[in-house]
Amino acid sequence: MTGLYELVWRVLHALLCLHRTLTSWLRVRFGTWNWIWRRCCRAASAAVLAPLGFTLRKPPAVGRNRRHHRHPRAGPAPAAAHRRLRWRADGRSLEKLPVHMGLVITEEEQEPSFSDIASLVVWCMAVGISYISVYDHQVLNCQSSVKVLSPEDGKADIVRAAQDFCQLVAQQQKKSTDLDVDMLDSLLSSNGFPDPDLVLKFGPVDSTLGFLPWHIRLTEIISLPSHLNISYEDFFSALRQYAACEQRLGK
Amino acid sequence: MSWVKEGELSFWERFCANIIKAGPMPKHIAFIMDGNRRYAKKCQVERQEGHSQGFNKLAETLRWCLNLGILEVTVYAFSIENFKRSKSEVDGLMDLAREKFSRLMEEQCFLNICFAYTSRHEISNAVREMAWGVEQGLLDPSDVSESLLDKCLYTNHSPHPDILIRTSGEVRLSDFLLWQTSHSCLVFQPVLWPEYTFWNLCEAILQFQMNHSMLQKARDVYAEERKRQQLERDQAAVTEQLLQEGLPASGDPQLRRTRLHKLSARREERVQGFLQALELKRADWLAHLGTAST
Numbered sequence: 001m002t003g004l005y006e007l008v009w010r011v012l013h014a015l016l017c018l019h020r021t022l023t024s025w026l027r028v029r030f031g032t033w034n035w036i037w038r039r040c041c042r043a044a045s046a047a048v049l050a051p052l053g054f055t056l057r058k059p060p061a062v063g064r065n066r067r068h069h070r071h072p073r074a075g076p077a078p079a080a081a082h083r084r085l086r087w088r089a090d091g092r093s094l095e096k097l098p099v100h101m102g103l104v105i106t107e108e109e110q111e112p113s114f115s116d117i118a119s120l121v122v123w124c125m126a127v128g129i130s131y132i133s134v135y136d137h138q139v140l141n142c143q144s145s146v147k148v149l150s151p152e153d154g155k156a157d158i159v160r161a162a163q164d165f166c167q168l169v170a171q172q173q174k175k176s177t178d179l180d181v182d183m184l185d186s187l188l189s190s191n192g193f194p195d196p197d198l199v200l201k202f203g204p205v206d207s208t209l210g211f212l213p214w215h216i217r218l219t220e221i222i223s224l225p226s227h228l229n230i231s232y233e234d235f236f237s238a239l240r241q242y243a244a245c246e247q248r249l250g251k
Numbered sequence: 252m253s254w255v256k257e258g259e260l261s262f263w264e265r266f267c268a269n270i271i272k273a274g275p276m277p278k279h280i281a282f283i284m285d286g287n288r289r290y291a292k293k294c295q296v297e298r299q300e301g302h303s304q305g306f307n308k309l310a311e312t313l314r315w316c317l318n319l320g321i322l323e324v325t326v327y328a329f330s331i332e333n334f335k336r337s338k339s340e341v342d343g344l345m346d347l348a349r350e351k352f353s354r355l356m357e358e359q360c361f362l363n364i365c366f367a368y369t370s371r372h373e374i375s376n377a378v379r380e381m382a383w384g385v386e387q388g389l390l391d392p393s394d395v396s397e398s399l400l401d402k403c404l405y406t407n408h409s410p411h412p413d414i415l416i417r418t419s420g421e422v423r424l425s426d427f428l429l430w431q432t433s434h435s436c437l438v439f440q441p442v443l444w445p446e447y448t449f450w451n452l453c454e455a456i457l458q459f460q461m462n463h464s465m466l467q468k469a470r471d472v473y474a475e476e477r478k479r480q481q482l483e484r485d486q487a488a489v490t491e492q493l494l495q496e497g498l499p500a501s502g503d504p505q506l507r508r509t510r511l512h513k514l515s516a517r518r519e520e521r522v523q524g525f526l527q528a529l530e531l532k533r534a535d536w537l538a539h540l541g542t543a544s545t
Contacts, residue, residue, distance in 0.1 A: 002273070009273035016461055108465075137469060151473060155433065156480075159397050162378040166385045166392035176382035181371045184378055205465050206458060210433045210473060217371060217426040221437070245421070250332020 020204055027225055084126055090236060091127035094243040098197035100131035102149075102219070104211050105227055106203030112136060116227050120200075123235050131194060137209035151210045153189070158214055161187035190215060198242045200235075202227035220245055260318050264449050268319055271453055274460040277413035279323040280316065281435070283427055284309060286419030286443030293443070299343045304445035306351050313362065315449050319456070323409060325363040327427045331372065363409060370429040377403035380529055389525040393488075394518055397477060402526055406431055414459045418444045418451075434470045436462045485514055 091097055101124055105112050117134060124132045135149045164187060168174040185191070195215045201208070201223045208216065222238045224230070260268060284305055291301025309326065316324055329344060352364060380403045384390035401407065411431045415424075420441040424432070438455040442448070489510045490500045498506075 002269075005269040006273040008270045012270065012457075013274060013460065016457070020461070106465075138472070151476070155397050155400075155430065156477075158374065158378075158430075159395060159400060162381060162400065163392050163395045165378060166382050166390070166395050169382045169385050170392050174382075176379050176386050179375060179379045179382055181375045184371075184375045204462075205469070206436050206438065206462050207434055207466055207469070208437070209469050213429040213433045214371065214374065217369075217424060217429055219423055221422045221424075221439075247423075249335070250330050250425075251335045 024204070024226060027229070087123065087126035087232075088128065091129075091239075094239060096243050097128055097239070098220075098242060099129070100133070100194045100196045100198075101129050102133045102135060102196040102199040102211065102216075103227075104135045104137075104199055104201045104208060106137070106201060106205035106207070106209055107226060107228075108138060108203075113228050116230050119232075120227065120230060120235060123232055127236075127239065131196075133196065133212075135211045137211070149212065154210045154212050154214075157189050158184075160189075185214075188214065195219065198222065198238075200224055200238055202230075218247065218249070258314060260315070260449070267450075267453055271456055271460075272320065275463045276319065277321055277436075277456065277459055279325070279410050279412045280321055280455075281325040281327075281412035281415045281428055281432065282309075282312070283327045283415070283417040283425065284444040285417055285421055287445060289419060290443045290445040298340060299347075301445065302344060302347055306347055308445050308447050310351075312447060312452065315452055319452075323361040323363070325365065325406070325409070325412060325428070327368070327425070328364050329366045329368070330426065331367055331369045332426070334367075361409070363406065365427065368405075369426040370424075371426060373405055374400075374430055376405075381525075384525040384529070387528065389528055390521055391518075393484075394521055394525075396481065399522060401430075403529065404430065411435060414438055414455055416440065416455050418442055418447060434466055434473065436466060485511055488514060 103117065103120055105117075121132055121134070133149050137151060161184060165174065165179055165184075169176055190212075195217070196212065196219045199208070199211065199216065199219050199221045201221055203226060206223070208221070220242055222241055224234055224238060259265075287301040287305040288298050289301075290304065291298050294301075313324060316322075328348065333344070334341060348364075348366065377400050381390060381395050381399065385392055406428070412428065412435050414436045415428065415432045416438045417424075418440050420439070422439045436459045438458050440451055440455065442451050486507075489507055492510060492514075493500050493502070493507075
């Protein structure tokens with residue numbers, strides 16, 4: 001009997017893995033479901049309405065589509081400026097924007113796509129987010145000029161702060177009872193940097209994988225399937241979700 | 252009579268439980284039981300009734316966990332931040348807690364209840380304890396490590412939770428077990444806590460099973476790196492030791508090995524001494540609490 005249950009579990013597990021791989025492959029290959037769905041809808045509507053003599057109004061070219069859409073007369077520069085203005089307006093249209101956004105990459109099959117991460121950073125800046133952190137749990141020691149975080153900035157930093165405090169206690173410059181939440185917070189190397197309001201987590205792993213445990217006590221964690229070929233639409237829909245959430249802070 | 256609801260699973264529940272148990276099973280689940288007040292509003296009852304239903308749901312969930320062989324559960328019952336609520340609601344929650352939790356001693360599982368808790372306070376307290384150890388001459392500042400901090404947390408007798416489940420659709424941790432869940436499977440479910448079902452629990456466990464090997468790998472890589480860094484630090488300490496004694500830093504490898512071994516053995520001795528002293532201190536404090544309340 002146990003053999004039968006195990007067999008059923010294996011089949012179930014295989015189906016779930018297949019579903020996840022297929023979705024991920026389709027996403028990377030054809031872009032977001034949202035985009036596919038919109039295209040299918042338009043195609044379906046066109047097929048249905050055409051015989052009735054209606055012509056579909058062309059939808060405003062947005063995000064991914066814009067890249068394929070040829071501007072009839074203007075060159076690239078006005079289009080780029082138009083995009084930036086649009087992004088800035090998008091940011092202002094939300095009830096709230098995160099001050100500090102964290103980008104957590106959990107995908108590990110391939111190398112992270114630096115161009116996609118760069119796009120995300122640019123969109124963050126354009127929309128009006130002041131602080132951006134990028135986290136890769138596999139990066140063991142980061143020495144870039146861009147603020148990229150690694151597990152060193154998480155628990156290891158708390159331990160370093162604890163050691164520093166214990167050193168002060170050993171030198172009798174402080175008493176153990178002097179340490180409270182605020183003091184420990186001030187001893188961390190993030191001092192001055194605000195806690196992340198929002199983390200966008202990319203990839204199939206349902207975990208923060210050690211990202212700034214101390215700092216994410218009130219952080220909203222929004223998951224997206226992948227950072228590869230990420231579209232502005234996906235990015236902005238996550239911001240919309242953040243804007244709609246209600247933080248009661250215990251009350 | 253048991254407070255954890257009596258009763259076995261239905262046929263279909265048992266069938267699905269047996270299938271799920273064929274895969275890797277969590278040993279410890281943590282719950283943020285969110286949604287009691289929204290449930291009360293939805294059913295148009297008093298908030299207190301929502302919280303009461305929430306406690307009933309907890310009893311039921313514990314029974315399901317026992318049936319699935321999950322013997323340890325941690326729940327976020329009350330945060331320090333919740334003291335901001337109205338006096339009547341806070342009093343109501345305290346009364347409910349007193350009534351329900353006093354019957355828990357009869358049960359066959361571990362239920363950890365985080366009450367008047369925040370994770371940052373817990374971590375700060377652990378650092379304070381280590382600083383106390385240094386003050387007492389039991390520890391060197393260099394003995395402070397991730398694993399020692401772990402052993403100073405309130406949850407030091409439990410393994411880290413395999414799954415953290417938060418209900419009601421909120422997607423944040425709200426200062427709950429931030430240290431312990433850094434590599435746990437996070438499951439955010441939109442269902443309100445008083446409406447939680449056995450199927451919701453199965454869904455969470457399936458998600459854990461999908462993540463299991465990836466998380467295990469991430470944890471192993473992380474642990475390897477921590478070990479490597481500790482070894483590097485110890486090597487540096489031994490080098491300094493040798494130089495201070497006027498011996499060549501890269502001399503006899505046998506001597507280095509002996510010194511390394513001695514260094515870590517002495518550290519282990521100090522750590523064990525400190526942990527024993529900490530246990531005694533905590534036991535004394537609990538005993539004092541017990542006598543103070545009578």
